[in-house]
Amino acid sequence: MTTLDTGHHEQPRLAKDNYLTHSSGLLSWLLTLDHKRIGLMYLVSVLGAFFMGGIFALLVRTQLLTPEGTIMGQDEYNQAFTLHGAIMVFLVIIPSVPASLGNFVLPIMLGAKDVAFPRLNLFSYYLWVIGAIFFVLALFTGGLDTGWTFYTPYSTDTNSAMGGVIPALTAVFILGFSSIFTGMNFLTTIHRLRPPGMTWFRMPLFLWSIYATAVIQVLATPVLGITLALLIIERAFGIGIFNPALGGDPVLYQHFFWFYSHPAVYIMILPAMGIISELIAVHSHRHIFGYKFIAWSSIAIAVFSFLVWGHHMFTSGQSALVTVIFSAITFSVAIPSAVKIFNWLATMYKGHISWNTPMLYGMGFLFIFTIGGLTGLHLGTLATDIHLHDTYFVVAHFHYVMMGSALLAFIGGIHHWWPKMTGRMYNENAGRVAWCLVFVGFNVTFLTQFMLGSQGMPRRYATYPADAGFQIYHIISTYGSYVMACGFFLTAIYLVLSLFNGRRAPTNPWGGRSLEWQCSSPPPHDNFSEQPTVGDCYDFTVLEWSEKEQGYVWRSDVPHPGSEADQPTSEGSH
């Protein structure tokens, strides 16, 4: 949207009373029940954890520049990759989209004043904080070197794993409840607080994906809690559950763990898909294509996600029959994912695509998620997975899905809703440059790891044989990660700067039609003074650009929703 960047115009008035200025003082934040403030606190906390996880990632990549390792010993490296994985999964990606952006946007999209249980919402946030503290505690009680998967019997044998296992398990246990409560809150909110006119199939697709996510959070996370509690009991009291030396079964732990942790992958990717549905539609200024297919595919993915955990265990020694069945169900997840990709592409057809930062992240997602999904075929296929299992091919695959897709969609979503959250516009050109660095850096880092893995490089290796031809790929990958890091630092810089000297954001800078673009930027404390009426949130023909507002406004020749002349338009009526 080049018109956004040109010239200095009269700045739109900042709403006098917004949620940021509604009350002041530290306690007004720490004890707030406002979903917007809680969402913002989550955002800052999650990005802080992202910084920590990123530092560990750079340490890991730097170590692997040479076959014998550059900066760390074996023990330090094992801790670095464990903390990178654990922080990124439990503290960053799982809470990223639902807890920060979801918290901020979901009630406003529904035209509601808040989530259904505001106090529970604040409690969830503090559970996250306590979980993070326990992770730090793990570092000071002997360290953590089990890998983020805590596989038994390594993790429960006090002679093997380092001393920080119990604090870390406690951290994950507590974070699990943070996730469960957030999911319960969102489920109730979506069921109970939808405004008049918003039927299930008129919800923005972001809400569908958050809904599907919440179902998984509520149903799968308790299993993780129970599993980790059993692990703590075995390690602390020597009661045999998973350790064969005590009469337990280590493969049982893997079943329990992946029964949660596979659905958890969809806790990460489904909200990201929701963001992408919004980004592509709004920034293409074009009605989303195949709304129902996208909505149903979110539900289908949520259901299938519970039935495929065994594909993490193709080489574990589970029976051949079980393995074959899990492989078959795994492939069924490919279908709804492919459907979404094609629907997003079709949305761009005959659109009016603005090349601003959120849309660049959206288009980058389509490319990266396609690679992430297609390489899932190599891994779901049994004969090829046996060779690729536990190699860098898997590492590259899940970084394409969890980092390149889920996390970059999160960053895109931050840009999309930044004007709404902060009331400021960021520097668009800086955003485009930073996206280029991140996109190129990401692909250089992880595309090479596919070759590394198929050539046989195992995961979680602090050193590697010098004559296996791995080093060149490691070098390229490491330099790629440095480029990506530069992109993220640039992003942090221009976003922070925008808070001080960014242009005031209009109510509707991008031309979105879901309800958050109808309340001021930033929104007032109560979001809406009266309950808004809802139309088709993907019909952008009713909006037009206003030079005066420097944003999109309702077309003067089109009646407002709720008035007599506006009858709800249904999909396909165009």
Next chain:
Amino acid sequence: MMSFVTSMILSLLGSVPPASVPTDGGATFWMPESASAQAPFVDHLFDFINLISYIFLVLITVILVYFAVRYRQKKGQVNFSGDGPVHNTPLELTWTMVPMLLVVAIFYLGMVGFLDLRRSPSNSYEISVTAQKWSWSFDHPEFGVNQSGEVFVPLGRPVQFLMGSADVLHSCFVPAFRVKQDVVPGRYSRLWFEATKPGTYQLYCTEYCGRDHSKMLAMVHVLPEDEFQEAMGKLATEYMDLPEHDLPTYALERLYNRCASCHSLDGSAVVGPSFKGLWQRTEKGETVFTDGQKLSNLVGTGKEFATPEDYIRNSILDPQHLVVQNYTGAMPSFQGQLKERQVTALILMMKYLDRLVDAQGEPILSPDLPELNEGDGSEGSEDDAEQATGTDHSKDNGE
């Protein structure tokens, strides 16, 4: 429908030039050197999935870039037409069904290849593998040979690894053979391959197992059949060349693993009497048998056993003859499985056990042994050329 799709795919596989499968089995852009009978199928399938992936990736990327450029928002455009369809059921069903058919085909081929990887031929040459932090140990029961850190396997013959772990999870991975299998404590797992190219190949541990996980490597040497037999024969008789001084250590490291499930080193009674203090009891003749006889009455000039060593030799080769009180006599005979010199080594091991292992039965790294002379053990160290044939797969004690 199913068989139609399969035959279609398989014919496609045949017609596509296999990028990852050069005729000489060398490394390609995607795959490492290929050296097993299973590798070509895996590589063909990998190439086929790659082909599908390339097609979809190029298709999606081209459409994405074309739309992004073609439908870029015009400068100064203030509002938007509602052009373009918002849904199209036949189109959406097409892009649901086409990927579905493709993944069904891929799944089927993957399953076929997998079942082949899991089902080892019945005539496989078997090797017992023990994984422990952070080393691999390989037992050849057929030759009574143990190898550590490297393993010899015959060329062109199916080989099966019967694997157990002494501590945590490990996983055995040989990229050149395209095989991998987790090694789980408390149960056995199996992995098989048929090597098709002589050479040396890297074996990795691919399940994280602690500090030196990345150093838990081993080499697989594929040898033509005659060289393999020769190498095994050499390893099987290596004790012949050992000086007497090294025999106790040899017995502890290479022979004791066959005794370990019944005879402890730390004094605890298992199926049979512990080796701890066994020599001292024998020398004093304190042992009492099930028929009430005392050993001291059986040893001496003109009696059944000339020396205490003779009694132990008899117990190994004919264990049912005299069974120690309170035990059931479950021991099999090792007649024909152990050579005389190996029996000698075992007796020496029992004699100097307190110098070889500590109170917990853990091996002492460099034991302080006296200079031993020929004849210090039992008489008759002459050896027959017959090969030892151990039958059990009990785990090696490692180093």
